[in-house]
Amino acid sequence: MANEHMQIGQVAERTELSIKTIRHYDDVGLVTPSARSTGGFRLYTESDISRLLVIRRMKPLGFTLEEMKRLLDSLEILADASDDSSHTAATEFIADCHTRAEDSCRHLRRQLTYAEELTALLAEHSQRP
Structure with a gap:
């Protein structure tokens, strides 16, 4: 396949x-x-x-199209067995993307917590006669 x-x-x-x-x-x-x-x-x-x-x-x-392209290219470079100067740059860019992704996930988790708190509050008030 x-x-x-x-x-x-x-x-x-x-x-x-x-x-x-x-x-x-x-x-x-x-x-x-x-x-x-x-x-x-x-x-x-x-x-x-x-x-x-x-x-x-x-x-x-929140990654831009340019950043997406660069990350895809970096992943391809790392998949290639050759070890050249582009390998180092690719690794560094992937590490930067990893850090940004972790930060974004933390932010999204916080937003989700707020949304869940609001949902619980609304559920509590929608149950009243």
Whole structure:
């Protein structure tokens, strides 16, 4: 299944991204489909889906499209066995993204706590006669 190509609808289902969003990521160069059908339809692989999932995870944390592209490129560099100067820069950028992601998660957890407190308060008051 690793080299099996999927159409955009299947990819949208698997990634929980809209077809429009996936097309946009192609248009801006974040995730280019691995192939095209004879009719010109976008065809994606498991590797493409992995890239889309990284983007989906970054988006709610406030990363820009440029940062998403750079992180995807950095992950590819680290996956490459060669050890060159770009390896060090990629590692540093990934570490920076990790720190930002942790900070964003802390912020989101705090917001979720506030939302849950409000929900509990509203539930308490909506039960009154």
